[in-house]
Amino acid sequence: MRALAILLLTAMPLQADEVWVTNEKDDTVSVIDIETLEVTRTLEVGQRPRGITFSKDYSRLYICASDSDAVQVMDPITGKILHELPSGEDPEQFVLHPDDTHLYIANEDDAITTVVDTKTRRVIAQIDVGIEPEGMAVSPDGKIAITTSETTNMAHWINTETQEIYANTLVDQRPRHAEFAKNGTELWVSAEIGGTISIFDVASQAETAKINFAIKGVHQDRIQPVGFRLNADNTRAFVALGPSNHIAVVDAQTYEVLEYILVGRRVWHMAFNADETKLFTTNGISGDVTVIDTTTLKALKSIKVGRYPWGAAFRPTTQ
Amino acid sequence: MNAALIAMLAIIRREMLRFVGQRSRFLAALVRPLVWLVVFAAGFRAALGLSIMPPYQTYITYEVYIIPGLCGMIQLFNGMQSSLSLVYDQEMGSMRLLLTSPLPRWWLLFSKLVAGVCVSLLQVYAFLIIAALFGITFPVFGYFLILPFLILSGLMLGALGMLLSSTIKQLENFAGVMNFVIFPMFFMSTALYPLWKMAESSQILSTICAWNPFSHAVELIRFALYGQVNMIALSVVVATFVVFMWASVIGYDPARGMMRKKAR
Numbered sequence: 177m178r179a180l181a182i183l184l185l186t187a188m189p190l191q192a193d194e195v196w197v198t199n200e201k202d203d204t205v206s207v208i209d210i211e212t213l214e215v216t217r218t219l220e221v222g223q224r225p226r227g228i229t230f231s232k233d234y235s236r237l238y239i240c241a242s243d244s245d246a247v248q249v250m251d252p253i254t255g256k257i258l259h260e261l262p263s264g265e266d267p268e269q270f271v272l273h274p275d276d277t278h279l280y281i282a283n284e285d286d287a288i289t290t291v292v293d294t295k296t297r298r299v300i301a302q303i304d305v306g307i308e309p310e311g312m313a314v315s316p317d318g319k320i321a322i323t324t325s326e327t328t329n330m331a332h333w334i335n336t337e338t339q340e341i342y343a344n345t346l347v348d349q350r351p352r353h354a355e356f357a358k359n360g361t362e363l364w365v366s367a368e369i370g371g372t373i374s375i376f377d378v379a380s381q382a383e384t385a386k387i388n389f390a391i392k393g394v395h396q397d398r399i400q401p402v403g404f405r406l407n408a409d410n411t412r413a414f415v416a417l418g419p420s421n422h423i424a425v426v427d428a429q430t431y432e433v434l435e436y437i438l439v440g441r442r443v444w445h446m447a448f449n450a451d452e453t454k455l456f457t458t459n460g461i462s463g464d465v466t467v468i469d470t471t472t473l474k475a476l477k478s479i480k481v482g483r484y485p486w487g488a489a490f491r492p493t494t495q
Numbered sequence: 496m497n498a499a500l501i502a503m504l505a506i507i508r509r510e511m512l513r514f515v516g517q518r519s520r521f522l523a524a525l526v527r528p529l530v531w532l533v534v535f536a537a538g539f540r541a542a543l544g545l546s547i548m549p550p551y552q553t554y555i556t557y558e559v560y561i562i563p564g565l566c567g568m569i570q571l572f573n574g575m576q577s578s579l580s581l582v583y584d585q586e587m588g589s590m591r592l593l594l595t596s597p598l599p600r601w602w603l604l605f606s607k608l609v610a611g612v613c614v615s616l617l618q619v620y621a622f623l624i625i626a627a628l629f630g631i632t633f634p635v636f637g638y639f640l641i642l643p644f645l646i647l648s649g650l651m652l653g654a655l656g657m658l659l660s661s662t663i664k665q666l667e668n669f670a671g672v673m674n675f676v677i678f679p680m681f682f683m684s685t686a687l688y689p690l691w692k693m694a695e696s697s698q699i700l701s702t703i704c705a706w707n708p709f710s711h712a713v714e715l716i717r718f719a720l721y722g723q724v725n726m727i728a729l730s731v732v733v734a735t736f737v738v739f740m741w742a743s744v745i746g747y748d749p750a751r752g753m754m755r756k757k758a759r
Contacts, residue, residue: 421554438554466553477552 194491195447195456196252197465198225198239199482205239205250206465206481208456210449213467213477219255222248227269227312228487231294232276237489238294240267240281247281247292252491262299264290269353269487271312271321273336280321280334282309289323289332291339301339305332311365313354315378324351324365331365333381343381348372352402353445357428358410366401366415373401373415375431385431387415394420403445407452407470414455414470416443423457423466425473435473439466447488458485502598503606510577510610514617524573524618528565529625536561548689550721558631562623563717564686566641567709569622570615570649575677577611578656582663594747601744604657608740611656612649619645637720644719644729648712651732654739655708661746684710685717708735 192211198221199206205225207217222241229238230252237250238261246260247267263270264283267290271280278300281290289309291301306328313322314336321334324347331354333343348370355364356378363376375385389399400418406428407413413426419442425435440459443466447456454476455468464478465485514520536558547554584593593603623638659672681687683700684707694701704710711731718725 438556440554464547475553478547478554 193450193493195449195465196228196230196237196489196491197456197458197481197485198228198487199463200224200226200460200484200486202482202484203241204482205237206485208465208479208481210454210456213479215479215481217255218482219250221250221257222246222260226486227267228489229270229272230489230491231272234491236294237491238270238272238279240270240487242266242268242284247279249294259297261292261294261297262290263292264288264299264302268310269312271314273314273321274316274318278336280312280314280323282312282323284308284310284326287325289321289334303332303334303339303341305341306330306344311352311354313356313363315356315360317360320356320360320378322354322356322363322365324354326350326352326368329367331363331376345376345381345383347374348386353404355404355406357406357413364404364406364413366404368400368402368418371396371399371401373404373413373426387426387431387433389415389417389420389424389433389436391417391420391422391436394422402443405446405448405455407448412470414446414468416446416457418442418444419461421459423455423468437468437473437475439468439475440464440478445487447490449490450492456488456490458488460484460486499598499602502596502603503609506593506603506606507610507613510607510614513580514614520576521618521621524569525622525625527572528568528622531561531565531568532558532626532629532631548691550718550723550725558629560689561687562626562631562633563720564684564713566619566622566645566716567648567652567684567686567713568681569618570645570652570712571677571681571709573615573618574611574649574652574654575656575659575672577614578607578653578660579663579672581607581657581660582668600747601740604744604747605740608650608653608657611653612646615649615653616642616645633720634722636722640722641716641719644715644732647729647732647736648715651708651712651736651739654736654743657743658739658746661743680707680709683707684713686710686713708732711735 192209195208197206203223205219205221206215209216221239222244224243225239226242227240237252239248241248245265247263248260249258263281266285267281268284269282279292287307289303289305293300305323306325308326309323310326311324321336323332331345331347332341335342347365348367350368351365352368353366366373373387374383377384398420402416402418404415410428413428415424421441422436424433439457440462442460443457445458455470457466463483464480466478467476469476683703693704711728714725715728
């Protein structure tokens with residue numbers, strides 16, 4: 177009996193972890209096997225999919241289908257859309273609260289941040305923010321949510337208990353992405369046109385540092401920071417520099433840029449694998465995902481996906 | 496030891512001594528590709544554009560792209576220089592001494608080629624080390640794997656030089672070889688631009704590049720640097736080496752070849 181069980185187990189195909197990528201122009205999601213570094217599935221989703229994230233247990237995938245004006249919920253195993261969540265108009269980016277229930281969604285066209293309960297599927301709050309909200313972040317303790325507005329050039333600090341803005345801070349031009357760092361004591365905000373990342377002290381909302389970028393042979397106007405990720409121990413940050421086609425590697429302690437890595441054209445967002453040894457960047461114009469070895473800081477391979485890949489999310493298959 | 500081998504080793508030793516004695520030649524052999532790498536590659540970095548093509552798995556900078564081409568350039572110049580020194584040997588009389596040996600002529604000529612390749616290997620590896628100091632590196636196994644292919648491409652380019660040297664009367668004609676052989680071969684190849692880039696500006700140029708044996712030597716080195724063998728390039732390099740070698744053996748045959756014409 178035991179031998180049979182072992183035989184059955186070994187006969188089963190080994191499933192590797194995956195990276196899921198939204199293709200903005202194809203209305204699809206590409207699934208990349210991170211062992212073979214190949215696309216294994218391409219799934220149809222709503223119109224203009226952009227933001228993408230998994231529930232805590234990875235049993236649900238949330239997709240911002242911007243032109244369908246909905247957040248779609250997918251079963252990642254079957255690839256079927258289970259239902260849609262009311263999201264307000266033109267949802268672009270979102271972030272899942274640590275409670276695994278509340279989604280904070282930036283509605284780009286309406287200058288609103290919508291808070292949706294994923295269990296009851298109801299909108300529980302709509303918060304007026306600046307024009308063209310995009311970047312979304314929630315502090316690790318879940319007490320603060322951040323929305324950045326691209327045209328107002330502000331980071332809006334939202335108290336998640338009252339669902340009200342309690343502070344606004346000016347950032348450089350066209351803020352696109354926000355992330356909390358160092359156990360929620362720091363907030364990082366990227367500015368696409370400003371070409372910088374500003375770092376704020378969360379307690380005082382005061383700016384404490386600013387990171388600038390310069391790549392040899394690339395015009396400064398093309399260096400446009402958008403998405404970025406910090407590794408788990410917060411020693412390094414990887415910053416997508418848009419049409420400069422490079423990822424910057426930043427020392428998250430000294431805020432110095434350590435390296436620039438050449439990737440595909442117009443890089444915007446990224447996802448790590450489980451042990452953060454690999455980073456997958458979405459390159460919109462070249463329609464591919466570049467895989468970076470985060471130890472050697474070298475690009476390993478670029479994988480063709482759909483047209484205009486936008487967001488990326490990691491999904492472990494062995495938990 | 497076999498007499499043939501002793502002769503080959505003697506010829507290699509002579510070539511090495513000559514190379515070591517000419518320190519400026521070594522310096523020139525290194526400076527030439529380095530100027531291309533530092534000045535030319537920096538200027539054209541943005542102009543190349545981006546595209547993934549085998550053997551590359553992802554996007555690369557122009558500096559990375561032209562390294563195999565510059566290795567090829569070192570071998571091209573060295574092959575020509577080493578074989579053209581045969582013209583000097585002819586003028587000085589040491590060639591006559593060599594050819595009076597009882598060993599077959601083709602062996603002597605082949606030994607001369609091997610000697611030239613040994614010199615070019617030193618130059619290529621020295622260049623790769625300097626490139627690595629500039630931060631342009633390749634997979635470690637690539638540095639080892641290119642060795643047999645560098646030998647092959649070196650032999651092919653040396654054989655071409657030897658064929659040309661059999662038709663040249665005086666050393667002064669080297670300038671003609673520069674203008675009509677080395678430069679066209681180098682510029683109309685995949686050393687500086689990939690074929691797709693050439694095709695964008697001219698289809699004829701792209702076709703010439705695709706047929707140029709030097710392109711195949713460069714591609715052979717390029718693929719080997721990433722642990723791959725480009726079979727088409729390998730076949731072309733081997734075939735052209737055989738043809739050039741055969742033609743130069745005939746060229747150096749006093750009874751049939753160009754030597755007789757030259758003597759007139």
